[in-house]
Amino acid sequence: MANIKDVAKQAGVSIASVSRVLAGRTGVGKTTRQRVLKAIQALDYRPDLSAQRLRSRRTDTIGLIVSDIRNPFFTEISRAVEDMAYQHRMRVILCNTDEDPEKEALYLDLMRDEKVSGVILSPSLPILARFQISDYPFPVVLVDRCDRETTADAVVLDNTDSAYRLTVHLIEQGYRRILFIYDATSATGRQRHQGYVTAMATCGLETQVKVVPTPVRATVDVAHAIVSELVREQLLPDALIGSNGLIVLGIIQALREVRLQFPEQIALAGFDDSPWTQLQGPGITVIAQPVYDIGQAATELLLQRIAHPSQPARRIVLSGELRKRGSSARRTGATDECLAGNNPPPQEGREHSLTS
Amino acid sequence: MANIKDVAKQAGVSIASVSRVLAGRTGVGKTTRQRVLKAIQALDYRPDLSAQRLRSRRTDTIGLIVSDIRNPFFTEISRAVEDMAYQHRMRVILCNTDEDPEKEALYLDLMRDEKVSGVILSPSLPILARFQISDYPFPVVLVDRCDRETTADAVVLDNTDSAYRLTVHLIEQGYRRILFIYDATSATGRQRHQGYVTAMATCGLETQVKVVPTPVRATVDVAHAIVSELVREQLLPDALIGSNGLIVLGIIQALREVRLQFPEQIALAGFDDSPWTQLQGPGITVIAQPVYDIGQAATELLLQRIAHPSQPARRIVLSGELRKRGSSARRTGATDECLAGNNPPPQEGREHSLTS
DNA sequence: CTGAAAGCGCTAACAG
């Protein structure tokens, strides 16, 4: 492979000039630039990235650390990040932690070794709890998961508010005994739980919750088991909310087994829209996330952060969209006396709100 | 950040010695090694990857180019490749082409620039058609898609055979008018079509096919439209086969709209198992692919190819697993006279067959 | 506007 020296020789100029036109820098004579360009073409020259990176101390690489690549949410995030990154001539290194904090720490180390320009991270709870932006030698943008206290760029859903709206919807439809099944090992699960609690409290209803314990990999099965047990003990409520797509899946599996129909025998709602949510009986009511937008916003935030390292941290909160479907259809003869004074939803920390 | 010189100074040895212990090379005195190790610890030294790569001309990086990251098939492949790669201290650069040959060519160029150690590629049809391993300055392992003629390492499903078995299953269940909907823009679609044709021919049945045209991104909708039209024109057969998960999804959507039940009014089968295939009515009969294994095998093949550049190309053919479910339940009063002489399935080019 | 020259941090002969 030709190198910069060959190009310089071929063009009859110095390697400095070649480097200059390569970098697209101004201040190069028109003829010089032409000759260099021709030589590059002629030799099919491609700059050596390792050498460029070594010398310039810039890798133009983004690290993307997601917690579960099998979750369609994160694959869509990856797609968005990649699209954006390659448009900006940056590379992406993708790492999947499978919700394992150890793997996560390992990959964060790897990012340091790679001297990436920045990282987009969906942190596990333990990492998020101790998260200090200053612990990392590169900019970090959090996606999907972020505490109110965390001081870092972040792009998240209005989890609490969405859960609130979802719960209120169920209440409006006439349901009262509403059970919330969630994953307490993720920040999103907790925030959604909070929204549910607020909604129930606002209406003077009693909360009922079930927690899906770690390890998250078995989410579907655990949700399944939880519902099966409720059935066995005849403790089923009027309605069920699953705090993410996997939990909803487990719930449906369990209900199927005992041939319980929704919404006739039990109503159902959850988070995350998937191809199959419309195909289940009368369709599942869900909060749909603007996933691609989230990934895109995160990348933009990161690129801006790389350009301006010291500007204050920004948080972008995107709104979930309530998609009402048959699984939460109105129960006949229902009244909604409690909703007269319809309190406003709880405030999320939305310094910068975009549309959904 | 400390560099190798700092470590050498701190340890009181030469940088050559440091480099040697870093590379884990033998022939370093015990005490020297100890001192170096301690210095590395003390300084929290991390070798500069760019410098290592520039000097050693090895990047230890695998390029993974998939055609559709939203397809669960490819996300699982990614997971497998990453797991394996990081176990072998290699990095992964992930690229998603969205079935766009131009993007694919672009990314293959990028791989050249990155001087990757090797690439795992699921090629689009145009690229596959012209595929010459010698066109690339790095080893390439094909996944999922591969012609019989292609001379390259590859890991694929026994597409033709699986489609054959799936079709025969439907015939055995008493179905005769079986329509095959497939995506002719992918090698897999074509091979599966071939298996279907052979099975039908073997039983003396007439084939009926519909082709989902490019662009593939709209697969679900196009499949949906195709079935809707069949319904309108009252041309529905006894059974439908979809050549991949997206097509099956489109079929189900269309059947739902007109409230056609399967298998009572029309039977259904397809490729790719997904979480929702069991939740649709009586469950969908599918060929399930050993996806993780495919990704793993591809990575192994690539690593071996990197180690032994000139060994002959190998092709690994993994078997799909027929998961019989309600959507293909036996039609009452069916006979299967044609299956007496049950011919063997067509031979796939399986130099090396693994278990599924 | 252009060129000469000094490294970036590391590996791998080679010499001792």
Added chain:
DNA sequence: CTGTTAGCGCTTTCAG
């Protein structure tokens, strides 16, 4: 077994 040294290919002052 260990140290010296010459680059890998490029960017970037600094002179001219």
